Amino acid sequence: MPSLAVVVTDGIPFFELAIPCHVFGFDRIQTPPDWYDLRVCAIGTDSTEPARTGPWFHTHTPYGAEELVTSDTVLVPGSADVHGDPPDELVAALLAAHRRGARLVSLCSGAFTLAATGLLDGRTAATHWMYAALLAERYPAITVDPSVLYIDHGDVLTGAGSTAGIDVCLHLVREDFGAETANSLARQLVAPAHRPGGQAQYIETPLPERRDDSLAPVLQWAAERLHRPLTVADLARQAHTSPRTLVRRFHAATGTTPLRWLQAQRIARARELLESTDLPVDRVAELAGLGAAANLRRHFTRVLGVPPVDYRRSYRAARVG
CATH class of the missing domain: 1.10.10.60 (Homeodomain-like)
Incomplete structure (x- = not known):
């Protein structure tokens, strides 16, 4: 059973957090018996206080950096502040997880958090098209592609914003469990079964x-x-x-x-x-x-x-x- 940690930091966007929790965190018809062991890990917050997710919700979870470091896949749904730096504890935990062989994944503005680890230097990365110029300005060692849905380097994967997060999650399922399982899950989610990572994320007439x-x-x-x-x-x-x-x-x-x-x-x-x-x-x-x-x-x-x-x-x- 592959373990998957979803990172929560204070102020994280709710929608990008909800996507992986919904895709990976529910037992559904026709999902394999060895489905993901999902853990939502709060980082950089007081252990006695829940993390804020958006302006209306709070996230209570017993998991933190220890479970993040030992997971097979670590998913960073978003960044609370694209102009600031992520918590040092989170950067250290991501680097430790990567050294152990974990696959690191970002959705939307989560690319800023992965960028802070230095693991995107010299690589091409995706993020929401609205943040592409800022990501390139803050981290010039990264080649930012504002047009694609996601980019998979094997050990590090970056995705675009909003509903492109569903494409990223289905891509992970396809890689881990095969196309048949991913297609079945897409039908349950009423989502496109497969949109290639290179497909445009911004369409003039949506x-x-x-x-x-x-x-x-x-x-x-x-x-x-x-x-x-x-x-x-x-x-x-x-x-x-x-x-x-x-x-x-x-x-x-x-x-x-x-x-x-x-x-x-x-x-x-x-x-x-x-x-x-x-x-x-x-x-x-x-x-x-x-x-x-x-x-x-x-x-x-x-x-x-x-x-x-x-x-x-x-x-x-x-x-x-």
Whole structure:
């Protein structure tokens, strides 16, 4: 059972704290029996007083720095003051956890806390787009990307703001328990099953002007037909619009192009099949809509860094271990 510590400091934003508590802290249908051992750890506060979370709530927890240091994953939901420094106790605990091999994760303004440890120096990091310039100014050794949802370096992961925190948490579930579990959880959360980290976090037109302008039916239609050859013209016909209009609406709604979205969905489908079936690689490629096995290997390796066969072998070895 992987242990996961969520950091609470006085004044932390409530929404970013609520996201990991909701995703990791509840028993749900179809979650594995070895689900996360979640502990909310208060740092930098008087042990006799609860931490304030936002202007209305207080967090009572018996856990502190000791449980943080010994956790497999430490998640920093946000920073109470992006212009100030985090508590020295928290910085020391994060560094100690990292030395032990823990994975450190930040949501939104939590990137400022990870930046204070020095572990982001020389790396690219994500945060809420509103804080990107300030993070780059305060920590010039970090390359700040204001456009992406999250960036995963393996030992350190940084995410963008607000609902992008759900994408980060689902990404962690996907890494720890596989695509099938992450997709099942996404359905329970009524959230997108997989949004790649490189997808834009800021969209110029976040809501359609008309209720019937949503692309959701088209995306669902395409997701159910990934094994078929799909073109922009096919999607446009399903949306009852022209290809040019579809591309414009697609970018406004998702921050990417139809073909890039399809490619990401097909890689995610291939990953799920590799994890949950014994199908040969050429059959996985066919069902995922990637054609021949060579095409699957090329795209899969580009996105995940390992060939499909090696990914299946390492995934199963990790699950057995």
